[in-house]
Amino acid sequence: MPVLETANFGNILFTPESVFEFPRGLPGFEERRQFVPVQNPQTAPVVFLQSLEEPSLCFVTLPVLVVDPQYRLRMSEQDLEVLSWQAERQPRIGQDVLCLAVLSFLKSGPTANLLAPVVVDLNSHRAVQAVAAESDYSLQHPLFPQEAALCS
Amino acid sequence: MLMMSRRQGEIILIGDEIEIVIAHIGRSRVKVGIRAPRQLAVIAHEMKLVGEENRAAAQPPPADVLQALLVQLQPAAHTLRSQADECSVRQDAGTKN
Numbered sequence: 283m284p285v286l287e288t289a290n291f292g293n294i295l296f297t298p299e300s301v302f303e304f305p306r307g308l309p310g311f312e313e314r315r316q317f318v319p320v321q322n323p324q325t326a327p328v329v330f331l332q333s334l335e336e337p338s339l340c341f342v343t344l345p346v347l348v349v350d351p352q353y354r355l356r357m358s359e360q361d362l363e364v365l366s367w368q369a370e371r372q373p374r375i376g377q378d379v380l381c382l383a384v385l386s387f388l389k390s391g392p393t394a395n396l397l398a399p400v401v402v403d404l405n406s407h408r409a410v411q412a413v414a415a416e417s418d419y420s421l422q423h424p425l426f427p428q429e430a431a432l433c434s
Numbered sequence: 435m436l437m438m439s440r441r442q443g444e445i446i447l448i449g450d451e452i453e454i455v456i457a458h459i460g461r462s463r464v465k466v467g468i469r470a471p472r473q474l475a476v477i478a479h480e481m482k483l484v485g486e487e488n489r490a491a492a493q494p495p496p497a498d499v500l501q502a503l504l505v506q507l508q509p510a511a512h513t514l515r516s517q518a519d520e521c522s523v524r525q526d527a528g529t530k531n
Binding site for chain 1: 462463478480481482483484485486487488489490491492493494495499500503504506507
């Protein structure tokens, strides 16, 4: 089993089949094409996306339905093409794709990027950060809005 | 900002090398064709914002911040725990009186 050196988790073992392939990289990181999902019971339901190519690059994500159980995935044609998605309909979260919201840790509290979730085809493991077409979702959706209101 | 009205099929030129075609006007969206030199990046504004957001998000936070997040993600467990704390405080108060 290959060993991956990381800045945050030390050396980790991973199976080549578990790697997510981003043919276009991610916005801001266009050259980073391969990420390994890192999960452990202590940090569930968080999914870390660890770059295979850059030991210090690691995103903290949550399944989008944990952030918003009503979340509706609407992918653009271009993003569906990256996944080689053939069907006429949109992919279904859980059945067809894994859909992860990237978290940011701002001074005001953690936020989730619901405008552009990471979408991974569960069969091929091809992945894309999909900018939701015609969406009102926020780039910085507060994870705990009530608390933010209390603090202000 | 320069504002121009254009109809479907009409074209705007920027310098000698950039051409913007109003390809289709729908009810709420406009399809725009862009011809530009390869070395110029043409992206939707949202992609730039997502790139900036990604760069800010590219490393996990300190362990205590992550721990606080995990606690908050388990509201049920957290509520039970804080209720238990409250009970123990009350009991302490009771014994003092």
